[in-house]
Amino acid sequence: MADAYLQTGSEIYEESFRIIRAETNLERFPADVSRAVVRMVHAAGATDIADDVAFTPGVVAAANTALRAGAAILCDSSMVATGIIRSRLPRDNDVICHIKDPEVARVAEREKITKTMAAVDLWLPRLEGAVVAIGNAPTALFRLLEVVAATGVRPAAVIGIPVGFVGAAESKEALIDSPLGLDYLVVRGRRGGSAMTVAAVNAIASTDELTNTSRQD
Amino acid sequence: MADAYLQTGSEIYEESFRIIRAETNLERFPADVSRAVVRMVHAAGATDIADDVAFTPGVVAAANTALRAGAAILCDSSMVATGIIRSRLPRDNDVICHIKDPEVARVAEREKITKTMAAVDLWLPRLEGAVVAIGNAPTALFRLLEVVAATGVRPAAVIGIPVGFVGAAESKEALIDSPLGLDYLVVRGRRGGSAMTVAAVNAIASTDELTNTSRQD
Numbered sequence: 001m002a003d004a005y006l007q008t009g010s011e012i013y014e015e016s017f018r019i020i021r022a023e024t025n026l027e028r029f030p031a032d033v034s035r036a037v038v039r040m041v042h043a044a045g046a047t048d049i050a051d052d053v054a055f056t057p058g059v060v061a062a063a064n065t066a067l068r069a070g071a072a073i074l075c076d077s078s079m080v081a082t083g084i085i086r087s088r089l090p091r092d093n094d095v096i097c098h099i100k101d102p103e104v105a106r107v108a109e110r111e112k113i114t115k116t117m118a119a120v121d122l123w124l125p126r127l128e129g130a131v132v133a134i135g136n137a138p139t140a141l142f143r144l145l146e147v148v149a150a151t152g153v154r155p156a157a158v159i160g161i162p163v164g165f166v167g168a169a170e171s172k173e174a175l176i177d178s179p180l181g182l183d184y185l186v187v188r189g190r191r192g193g194s195a196m197t198v199a200a201v202n203a204i205a206s207t208d209e210l211t212n213t214s215r216q217d
Numbered sequence: 218m219a220d221a222y223l224q225t226g227s228e229i230y231e232e233s234f235r236i237i238r239a240e241t242n243l244e245r246f247p248a249d250v251s252r253a254v255v256r257m258v259h260a261a262g263a264t265d266i267a268d269d270v271a272f273t274p275g276v277v278a279a280a281n282t283a284l285r286a287g288a289a290i291l292c293d294s295s296m297v298a299t300g301i302i303r304s305r306l307p308r309d310n311d312v313i314c315h316i317k318d319p320e321v322a323r324v325a326e327r328e329k330i331t332k333t334m335a336a337v338d339l340w341l342p343r344l345e346g347a348v349v350a351i352g353n354a355p356t357a358l359f360r361l362l363e364v365v366a367a368t369g370v371r372p373a374a375v376i377g378i379p380v381g382f383v384g385a386a387e388s389k390e391a392l393i394d395s396p397l398g399l400d401y402l403v404v405r406g407r408r409g410g411s412a413m414t415v416a417a418v419n420a421i422a423s424t425d426e427l428t429n430t431s432r433q434d
Binding site for chain 1: 221222223224225226229232233236237259260261262263295296299300325329330331332334355356359380381382383384385387388406407408409410411412415
């Protein structure tokens with residue numbers, strides 16, 4: 001079996017991205033968004049993810065500029081935080097996730113909210129100009145919109161790709177329709193998740209396509 | 218907006234699983250496999266994942282029995298290892314992932330193989346009776362089959378859900394068609410990923426449906 005499959009990471013990436021570009025309709029995306037979408041398709045193993053992508057034209061530039069200025073990346077889940085490849089980050093940027101803080105569980109219990117919502121509230125001191133990466137919980141995205149509306153503190157960009165059957169589609173439509181006018185990159189509907197979110201962040205952080213990827217293979 | 222969405226984790230789970238069971242064709246699955254598939258659908262945000270699931274009837278029982286006996290969980294990626302909820306594990310089982318070991322990068326470079334393959338080779342001392350959780354790299358699954366064939370050392374069960382465009386579908390078919398006769402749970406085709414893999418492991422580890430979940434919300 002040893003000779004029956006590609007065994008070097010760079011060959012696998014090159015062939016993967018060739019297949020994705022051949023099979024995916026990327027025409028409507030600016031070049032920088034297109035690179036992120038290719039990686040998101042790669043992470044999902046599904047070319048039709050591209051059809052559900054919604055974005056503001058400046059989102060990749062805004063997020064990349066923020067990262068190059070040292071912005072923090074605020075994540076809703078540990079899997080998102082883990083998947084972000086540190087060596088792709090231009091300024092050794094902080095990758096922050098509060099979901100496992102003991103205080104978060106206490107606040108969630110007391111206020112009858114999700115742990116995610118309590119964790120998002122803790123983003124506030126680092127939220128101005130940050131890159132938000134939501135790949136799990138719809139309530140994170142709903143809460144973020146509430147916090148921005150209530151405080152006027154604004155992230156540079158929102159990678160908003162929560163997944164699921166309760167609130168996921170609605171939270172992403174709320175971001176798209178929001179009068180706050182945030183820069184965003186989302187996958188509409190129920191689909192989403194930490195892998196696609198990580199893929200988008202890693203694509204935005206560095207233009208290097210074939211190395212140091214979130215796939216780790 | 219505060220009253221417009223469900224804000225407690227248990228309510229969200231209950232409603233999510235109700236929707237999934239209403240919309241997903243689960244008839245062909247034994248009860249224990251069905252519980253895992255519901256969680257995998259939940260993680261993917263896509264009910265048609267269930268149509269691509271292939272399994273051996275004893276896979277969930279084999280994996281659960283192994284975990285209750287203290288088996289290690291061998292993971293191909295850091296995201297998979299991170300997503301496994303420790304509090305669901307019956308014996309404080311070891312969750313092992315070698316992908317970031319410096320030695321793995323050196324071996325991969327020297328032998329012109331993927332880092333994943335080099336990392337899988339390091340599983341061998343813990344492989345007998347282990348639960349394997351592959352959620353990222355097709356080369357991990359190909360290599361596992363080679364290692365088992367070469368050594369006769371056998372894991373208790375293989376959760377084999379790598380994702381992608383090069384080798385993912387083929388690696389899963391190789392597991393299904395393998396004369397080794399391993400117990401397996403896979404999602405055929407290109408789709409897969411760390412989130413679905415974690416969801417399967419968390420479902421297998423504990424029958425508790427509404428708490429301590431991989432969704433963390």
